[in-house]
Amino acid sequence: SQKIEQNSEALNIQEGKTATLTCNYTNYSPAYLQWYRQDPGRGPVFLLLIRENEKEKRKERLKVTFDTTLKQSLFHITASQPADSATYLCALPFQKLVFGTGTRLLVSP
């Protein structure tokens, strides 16, 4: 069956640094992959979508890459700020969105 893996350990970085989060998947070849942000007690909020024929997608300080050979997506936040602290979820479309476990990002001032 399909599996989506994200690093379950929290990622702690200092303000101003680049955060890199990883999403790996198996037994599936998605045409698209999405990234969401979730704050405590809130619903996920869509950030970016990347298609299989796009190697990279950017939106302001966010950058997503998609390597269909490695079956991996990387999510980067450059010049990170404390307000970026949240859980970041990758999601794949299996007829409906299936989420990874998410990685919690903590940005310290």
Place this chain on the structure above:
Amino acid sequence: EPEVTQTPSHQVTQMGQEVILRCVPISNHLYFYWYRQILGQKVEFLVSFYNNEISEKSEIFDDQFSVERPDGSNFTLKIRSTKLEDSAMYFCASSRIGGSQWGANTEAFFGQGTRLTVV
């Protein structure tokens, strides 16, 4: 900006009681979903709904659960006889397109959730 709204924000119920969680999806969206998140765990898919019928459901969505779109705006999740393990955050979501058409512009918009506590 259009948003998905859910009511109530918090519901406490006794084990064995029925609960109805309500959602108003974004008006021009065609696909509707319920997800749940047990504290500290991942966001799990429960059910998707399109064209007034269930299009897909997970193993979690057993006979105790049902969904309904009683009118043109509301989308409800009913749990007939709640169990302690039903305690979770329940999120409603909608998307403009979905199913086999997943792709560009199919991001899902989530409500703020209903925290269900079964005691």
